[in-house]
Each structure stands twice: as C-alpha cells, then as structure tokens.
Amino acid sequence: MFSRFTGYALKALAFLAQQPPGKLTGAREIAAATEIPIPFLWKVLRHLNRTKFVRSAKGVYGGYELARPAKQISLISVVEATQRQNPDLHCMLGIVECDPSQPCPLHEPWSDIRDRVQSTLSKKTVADLLPKRKSKLSSKRS
Numbered sequence: 001m002f003s004r005f006t007g008y009a010l011k012a013l014a015f016l017a018q019q020p021p022g023k024l025t026g027a028r029e030i031a032a033a034t035e036i037p038i039p040f041l042w043k044v045l046r047h048l049n050r051t052k053f054v055r056s057a058k059g060v061y062g063g064y065e066l067a068r069p070a071k072q073i074s075l076i077s078v079v080e081a082t083q084r085q086n087p088d089l090h091c092m093l094g095i096v097e098c099d100p101s102q103p104c105p106l107h108e109p110w111s112d113i114r115d116r117v118q119s120t121l122s123k124k125t126v127a128d129l130l131p132k133r134k135s136k137l138s139s140k141r142s
Contacts, residue, residue, distance in 0.1 A: 008036045008044045013053060017070035024063030044082075051081045070077065070127035080122055086088040122134040 011034045019025050028054045030037045046062055053073060054064045066073070068090060091098035091107070098104040 002079060003083055005040075005047075005084070006079055008034075008040060009048055009053075009078055009082045010075070010126070010129065011036060011127045012041065012044055012048065013066065013070070013073065016064060016066050017130055019065065023067055024057055024061065026063045030064065040095050053078065053081070053094070066126075070130070071125050073126040074122060075124045075126070075128070076118065078123040078126070079114065112124060113123065 012030055015030055015034050016025060023057050027038060028040055030036070030045075031041045034041075036044070041064055045054065045056070049056050049064075052067050055067045056062065090102055092110040093104050094107055095104045100107070
C-alpha cells in the first residue's frame with residue numbers, strides 16, 4: 001500500500017524515537033539497526049530533514065534526532081510527506097478513468113478500506129510504532 005520510501009521513513013523515525021532526548025544518531029547506526037540500505041537511508045533522512053521531521057547536525061559528533069516528540073508526529077503526516085503518489089487518488093487496479101462517476105469493480109470496497117486506513121493513520125503517531133515495554137510487575141511473574 002505504501003512505497004518502500006515511506007516504510008523506510010517510518011522505520012527510521014521509530015528508531016530515532018527510541019533514542020534518549022538530545023542524542024544525535026548517525027546514519028550508519030540507524031541503517032544497521034533498521035536494515036535500511038545506507039544509500040537509500042541518506043535520501044530518506046535528507047527528505048525527513050527538509051520536511052521538518054528530523055533535525056541534523058554535521059561533523060564528527062553529528063547525526064539525526066526527531067525534530068519534535070514522537071507523540072506529535074502523526075503517521076498520516078509522514079505518509080503524506082513521503083508518498084510520491086497519493087494513495088487515495090489512484091485506482092487500486094490502476095485504471096486511470098476510475099472515479100466516483102466511472103467506478104471500477106473495486107472502487108466502493110477500496111474507498112471504504114482507504115477511509116479506514118486514513119482514519120487510523122490520522123489517530124496514530126510515531127510513538128505508537130515503538131515496542132511496548134513490559135512492566136516490572138509482569139516480568140517478575142514470568
């Protein structure tokens with residue numbers, strides 16, 4: 001449903017969200033942790049910097065960090081900023097003429113699915129992508 005570029009952007013943002021506040025993380029560390037190929041990651045990070053999702057600093061102690069808290073970065077904003085083709089404007093079957101006045105056979109069901117996906121992405125943030133931590137109480141029971 002989403003481009004590889006968008007998927008990599010979400011993975012990179014989720015990794016940066018797990019870093020301590022103020023820590024600058026290098027692209028190589030992000031690439032190693034997320035298994036994103038470094039040449040592709042540089043493009044993703046450059047785009048995320050231009051679109052104000054991350055901040056970067058150059059130099060020996062440089063790197064990347066989130067530009068704002070993960071709870072303030074909605075998934076829909078990342079998807080909209082990184083998708084080359086808006087997922088809600090094209091036909092699932094690739095039919096150029098598909099629209100409400102000339103619907104393809106999957107137009108109605110796809111519209112419902114698309115609306116639910118967009119609603120979910122609007123409600124979720126990068127913070128929601130982070131692994132849930134087990135509480136100390138539940139780990140003592142194990």
